[in-house]
Amino acid sequence: MTRSFADFIGNDASVTQMRTAYTRGQGTHAYLITGPAQIGKRTLAIAFAGQVVCHGLQTEAPCGACPSCHASGRNGHPDIHLVERRDDKRTILTEQAQEVIHQSSLHPYLSTRKVFIVREASVLENEAANRLLKTIEEPPPDTVIILTTNDADQVLPTIRSRCREVGLRTMPLGTVAKGLIDRGVDGDHADLLARLSGGRPGWAIATSDDPAQLTRRDDHLTLLETILATRRTRRLSLADRLEDSRQVARTRERMAGAFEDWISWWRDALVCHAGCPELITNIDREGALRHAAVRLDITQIIAAITRTREAWAHIDANVNPRLAIEGLLLDLPDLT
Ligand SMILES: [Zn+2]
Structure with a gap:
């Protein structure tokens, strides 16, 4: 330590x-x-x-x-x-x-x-x-x-x-990015990390030291984009990807991590919908976000955020994680 x-x-x-x-x-x-x-x-x-x-x-x-x-x-x-x-x-x-x-x-x-x-x-x-x-x-x-x-x-x-x-307070994104660049992180990557950190330098430094965290986020967002591109009738098997057969506690933790990333993605969809794509956090997902912003109306995007928060709260309240995720998967909009 x-x-x-x-x-x-x-x-x-x-x-x-x-x-x-x-x-x-x-x-x-x-x-x-x-x-x-x-x-x-x-x-x-x-x-x-x-x-x-x-x-x-x-x-x-x-x-x-x-x-x-x-x-x-x-x-x-x-x-x-x-x-x-x-x-x-x-x-x-x-x-x-x-x-x-x-x-x-x-x-x-x-x-x-x-x-x-x-x-x-x-x-x-x-x-x-x-x-x-x-x-x-x-x-x-x-x-x-x-x-x-x-x-x-x-x-x-x-x-x-x-x-x-x-x-300790959140820092301007430019300050976080510059701090990362001073530590040898390259410019584009520093910019992405700074945005994802929401101004939390501790997260940005930890993630630049441990790329596995970014890989997990990538997996979470790819899964969300796959869910949205899959008809509801075929979605339930996708829930397997968030399950950990060894321990329910790990499944809860994994889902909580995924839901946090998903909410961040939906917030970006909202920002895109409002016509401010320069403000999105997940800049490496801009294509999929713009697509969602065109296909969905604002109430559908807000409903997706609310529904994801609910599922997160259910998991936190010890609801069976499989049930919570299946319910959410069926409620998310269809972008096929
Ligand atoms: Zn000493």
Whole structure:
């Protein structure tokens, strides 16, 4: 989990606030990093944690040379603890909060401080949040807690009021594209990534590092375009492509990813229909989008967005995913 402050595009004020907190002697013991999903909250938390555990804290941290920095660089500093929702759970459990409390009472292993990064503080179980609150109020002097959240309003107000809040915001697409180009991404690809990111540099950097994410999106959009070009009576077999025979949870995750991409495609169809194709996000799909915009009227496009959102909500509410996807497939318009 090596991350550095150099991994950021934009959000200069917030990044500088974290980077200089300790070197200026303005550090505190609890932070809440807020901002939309995949904007870079975890990256900022990990970069900051690397600085807090650096032995050269009083000078130019992270120094990159001390035993702590070496351990951070090897991806596993024993004094940096990442706490997140387990894959099969909807909340961060009380036992996980209890573990934070226990670990914070022990001496650090390698550094002079310990850092706990609690990802998505809004999904803390009530009891977990209440227990953690005590540690946030009166932490051991060598403990720093960093919480992150997509939605600060969903975090317990008592927790929120005891943290220093650091906000990350979406950036202009040009800023994201330029940041990617500075990292060696070629111009057209940087432009596509910036548009798809919706101004979230964290997503853009992660996707440029991991092309599999773009391949998944390509598969999702190709499937949608295939569905629309297939008569309704023949569509049901296409649902197989989103199913994972190994695990229902994976099928849900796969469908949620597909629905997100599909809604983005439909929004672009709406933009095309309004006569503003220069504003579309999925610029590599312009041909199919223009075709849909010509064939469909505005109510059909809006209905497709609403219906896809509904199917997504059903899957989230534990409806059988196969039923949810089949219902949606039959309701999407026919462009044959
Ligand atoms: Zn160091």
